[in-house]
Amino acid sequence: MNKKMIGALALATAATSFATVSAEGRTQISIVGSSTVFPFASVVAERFGQTTSFSTPTIESTGSGGGLSLFCQGVGESTADITNSSRRIKQSEVDLCASNGVNDIVEVLIGYDGLAIANNVDGPEMSVSKSEIFLALANTVPNPEGEGLVTNPYRTWNQIRSDLPNSEIRVFGPPPSSGTRDAFVELVMEEGCLEFDAIAALGESDHDKMEEVCATMREDGAFVEAGENDSLIVSRLVNDANAVGIFGFSFLDQNFDKLQSLTVDGVAANFETVADGSYPVSRPLYFYVKKAHVGVIPGIEEYLAEFTSRRAVGPNGYLVDRGLIPLSNAEYGRMKAAADNMTNLSL
Structure with a gap:
């Protein structure tokens, strides 16, 4: 046999x-x-x-x-x-x-479900693009002072865009084992990444390297892996008015008295915008x-x-x-x- x-x-x-x-x-x-x-x-x-x-x-x-x-x-x-x-x-x-x-x-x-990007209702109202979120959270970004790619130099939001808050970039999000992380990388990081000519050009010479640049989150404390439990991220935002969190929309929907959605590419997350497809981060x-x-x-x-x-x-x-x-x-x-x-x- x-x-x-x-x-x-x-x-x-x-x-x-x-x-x-x-x-x-x-x-x-x-x-x-x-x-x-x-x-x-x-x-x-x-x-x-x-x-x-x-x-x-x-x-x-x-x-x-x-x-x-x-x-x-x-x-x-x-x-x-x-x-x-x-x-x-x-x-x-x-x-x-x-x-x-x-x-x-x-x-x-x-x-x-929408993938909420949110902060405390007592925090600043923020409107960002996917490319700006990429600049805030990626390990490697286009050099703001010249050509090529560099390790992420951005420490505050207003270094990315002058009218964003002058507060430290601190974002709580899911670990690599989470489907929320997969969705965030695919729907936000990768799309935002390819808006930069230096990275899009990299795809022509080294596609694997381009994918790595688009998907790798920074590890210097600006992005904090907060575990698999989205409710823990909500708790951190409730206690930190300057932090931003990434989690499933249902958790935002149940906590609109405590949290507010960031506007992403001109649209904030709510039931209507997720349902009609106008909110750009849904899965x-x-x-x-x-x-x-x-x-x-x-x-x-x-x-x-x-x-x-x-x-x-x-x-x-x-x-x-x-x-x-x-x-x-x-x-x-x-x-x-x-x-x-x-x-x-x-x-």
């Missing part, structure tokens, strides 16, 4: 053992992943536990990347059933899942279900049905009251059909 056949037999045996053990083992759905999706999933889980005969799911906020890593560890009751993500799963993560026997995955797009939110666990861990199908119901994610759904931006009718129809039919992910 060759190694491939042995591996397949081992996975089949493991799956059978999982079904046998779990029938008398774990009864709670195990969910990991995005801190941005966490508050939405927590509301669904609480309602699910209160209105059904199933146990309330356990949810761990690990960040999108961390959650997908845990989700892809394998099949079995010691592994997660569902992972939340504030970005779409990557092909490399699908490959990791497959290498560990996680071959059938259901993708659920629940709605959209889709997902969760992923391990099909091998459906029918084995009690309640997964029912939890999926609750989370994808119109009462949860529809235009008047209870998650919209918490800051979720709902799908269009066409998007909802496609998502609901895929969820109900447990359609396998296709990248």
Whole structure:
């Protein structure tokens, strides 16, 4: 028997053992992943536990990347059933899942979220462009005194633009394992980066170097990785009127009495601007279900049905009251059909 056949037999045996053990083992759905999706999933889980005969799911906020890593560890009751993500799963993560026997995955797009860039309501009102945010936070920037690139020299906002506040650049944001960080790099840093001729020209000679320049955050204290929990960033802003934070819009939506959005490229983040697409920093939110666990861990199908119901994610759904931006009718129809039919992910 060759190694491939042995591996397949081992996975089949493991799956059978999982079904046998779990029938008398774990009864709670195990969910990991995005801190941005966490508050939405927590509301669904609480309602699910209160209105059904199933146990309330356990949810761990690990960040999108961390959650997908845990989700892809394998099949079995010691592994997660569902992972939340504030970005779409990557092909490399699908490959990791497959290498560990996680071959059938259901993708659920629940709605959209703005990526808030905000400060304390007692702090200065700020209007910035993506290129100015890049100058504030990148490790390497165009030389303000001449040609080429230099280590970031900017210490205060008004050094970037004279009418910005004369206050120290101090921005609290997510770590690299977070989907919020991925989204911020893609939607703000990379777009702002390419507005500079020196960096755009670099792409023609060394594309990898250009990508590194666009994505690498400064490490001199101006940008502070504040962990996976967006609520901790909110707490820091509440206690520091000069700081700026980067986090999911739902956290801003729940704290407009304490925080205000920076205006980015002329548009501030609020429900209407995120919903109509005029706010330039928005992203889709997902969760992923391990099909091998459906029918084995009690309640997964029912939890999926609750989370994808119109009462949860529809235009008047209870998650919209918490800051979720709902799908269009066409998007909802496609998502609901895929969820109900447990359609396998296709990248």
